[in-house]
Amino acid sequence: MPNRTVFYVSDGTGITAETFGNSILAQFTAKPRHVRRPFIDTMEKAAHVVSEINATGEAEGKRPIVFITLANDDVRSILTSDHCKGMVMDMFKAFVEPLEHEFGMKSNHRVGRFSDAAKSQEYNDRIEAINFSLAHDDGQSAKNLQAADVILVGVSRSGKTPTSLYLAMQHGIKAANYPLIPEDFERDHLPSSLAPHKRKCFGLTIDPDRLSQIRNERRPGSKYAAIENCRYEVNAAEQMMKRSSIAWLSSTHKSIEEIATTILRDIRPDRLIY
Amino acid sequence: MPNRTVFYVSDGTGITAETFGNSILAQFTAKPRHVRRPFIDTMEKAAHVVSEINATGEAEGKRPIVFITLANDDVRSILTSDHCKGMVMDMFKAFVEPLEHEFGMKSNHRVGRFSDAAKSQEYNDRIEAINFSLAHDDGQSAKNLQAADVILVGVSRSGKTPTSLYLAMQHGIKAANYPLIPEDFERDHLPSSLAPHKRKCFGLTIDPDRLSQIRNERRPGSKYAAIENCRYEVNAAEQMMKRSSIAWLSSTHKSIEEIATTILRDIRPDRLIY
Known part of the structure; x- marks a missing residue:
């Protein structure tokens, strides 16, 4: 066509x-x-x-x-x-x-759907959630994690930041995110600041080849981007998620919309009802 | 009901x-x-x-x-x-x-609308735009502004950050944002790093009472949040936008969706066609 x-x-x-x-x-x-x-x-x-x-x-x-x-x-x-x-x-x-x-009533022929929403409590909650997600991006702040609705966990570049921002913007979810780094794999357990919040944690993993490709765009030829290192990190992160019994999925073939909806369904089903 | x-x-x-x-x-x-x-x-x-x-x-x-x-x-x-x-x-x-x-063709009864989009060029552009907008939030980096599709300008807490992230996430627009600060008002012209990019600039303003309320939630009782200061900053920013002849609007009664659509219509109408 x-x-x-x-x-x-x-x-x-x-x-x-x-x-x-x-x-x-x-x-x-x-x-x-x-x-x-x-x-x-x-x-x-x-x-x-x-x-x-x-x-x-x-x-x-x-x-x-x-x-x-x-x-x-x-x-x-x-x-x-x-x-x-x-x-x-x-x-x-x-x-x-x-x-x-x-x-049994006439429609009001009201124009637009967002005007009325703007400045409502629901709208303010979305803006507040965006600010929260930005302040708690990339493990910036372990403070105030008890206020988070969801904490995304995964290796660097597994899709945590776009997913947290989408959860905040679309659903008003306060989504923190926390990168898993080599030190975490050596200690072999979830970062201790996350332990009290395990039920809110959701893991993102990613295919090592795809991860290496994404990291090479940022830091070409680095150890960080090398396929062996990506395989090691992804494997260690997945083992840790399994051992910790937190819910997780692979972001490789999913859009942020699908990842966000899966997270809500699996750990915050209450937020699909409002 | x-x-x-x-x-x-x-x-x-x-x-x-x-x-x-x-x-x-x-x-x-x-x-x-x-x-x-x-x-x-x-x-x-x-x-x-x-x-x-x-x-x-x-x-x-x-x-x-x-x-x-x-x-x-x-x-x-x-x-x-x-x-x-x-x-x-x-x-x-x-x-x-x-x-x-x-x-003159049958539909393919394909399930879902996002799966196919994921990992397409359009999808990758959205993710890249999100990363760009995060890296250029709050005037963090004046580098690379020539790569920006849009540069949002306005006083602190006028709605620039949520709008840039929305433009990136929904439309794949690389939206930087740049706060106007008291030093800019004293110099009485747009920050010099923005001068070469004036056609990409879009101003956000906000009602001073609403601004004072928002700032008081962050820093209660501060000069930053005081109504007199908010009136001064908003007035100075609006004067500057008018003198610079950049397009601008008030975010007070608009949702981020409406602000983003207005920006596209006014300075990037090409992005409403694809």
Whole structure:
């Protein structure tokens, strides 16, 4: 499917439309071009996007796919009118109307999903969790680990930092992370500052070849990056995780989203319910 | 709507289902309980979730709302059968079938949306952007600013760090951030290391009362947090942004998602197209 464009048109950030549209399009072997048009909250802006959609369709000879999340009926009607030559996928219409019936109430046609969230307790918790995760990145501070929701443990470059930041940003989880270093392997047990918090610990491991590749990008030719050293560290870390009976997984073939969701499911299932 | 539960059931992380479901439910004045059930990729796991849904519905006296993103027909059929007493919102069915017709091809019923992304170039760019943003947080390094896609500028605690990390994590944007400090206000122009990169700079400002409140949580009773000082810094920073003609916004009533999308739209519109 060359020369086909997908538009995401929203009165808010368009992130919902894009996330959803991407997961729909992942069901097809196709690489369309993506265009996100956020903050389309007036009829004028909507008309402008329709012109862009129509021009794109003429240039490509195929009608664009258009995912819309538009709460205001007047704005939405511009996109859903016959004048718009795209194939419009109205994400609200399909689900809001049945829910109005189920709940016995009208929807409020409120624009955007984040504005109301901003500055709420939940939102402030996310910001606080980001600050906590930054302050407790890479074993910087063993203080205050009792305030952590999760402590990620693993060798350097096993994926701990991006995962902790994602847990904080997306889920408001205070995620500390703690690197396992050669001294820990010589002592042959988890760092003593982690012992009181073993139930909150989650291990990340990684394929030694992949680890060596990642470390070589940072410090080419170093002992740190050498495949023998990576094999030694990964093996020692996995042995330690098994002996300590902490939950762990390999990050090699997983995205941070999948790692984060697995951690929540396995050690903080309460955070999947709210 | 007390005592009503919404389930998000997915063969992947469930993040797509949850993001979309939340934006639908934001159209109603209601605070249901949320339950996310990720990695439901076998008929056995699906049957287990159906039992949970049915038990919840009996306990609450109202059928749960169930958003599903399930690519496998066998797994999906367990949720959509009459045995499941929830109100099932099948997010794929409504959109995948019309697209099969439009594209003239069958969908591949592929499970999950992140697995394929993991370790792709796009994914590696995101991880690299996170590392870049961490290394260039809080003006830590003026080196390598030419590699930055965006440089956020503003007084301490105006929202620069969470926004840079979000830009990196969600969009693969290399976002540095640079705090404006009293010395900058005395010199009355943007820090000289930023001058060559003015077109990449984006300013964040914040209401002085809100800033004082945030700073007081960190350093109670300090001059740093005093309302007079916050008024002075915010005013001086805004004057500087105006004189420098850099784009800027107030973070006071905006979420990091909205701030990030506005930045992309205003100074990196190319990154909304890919």
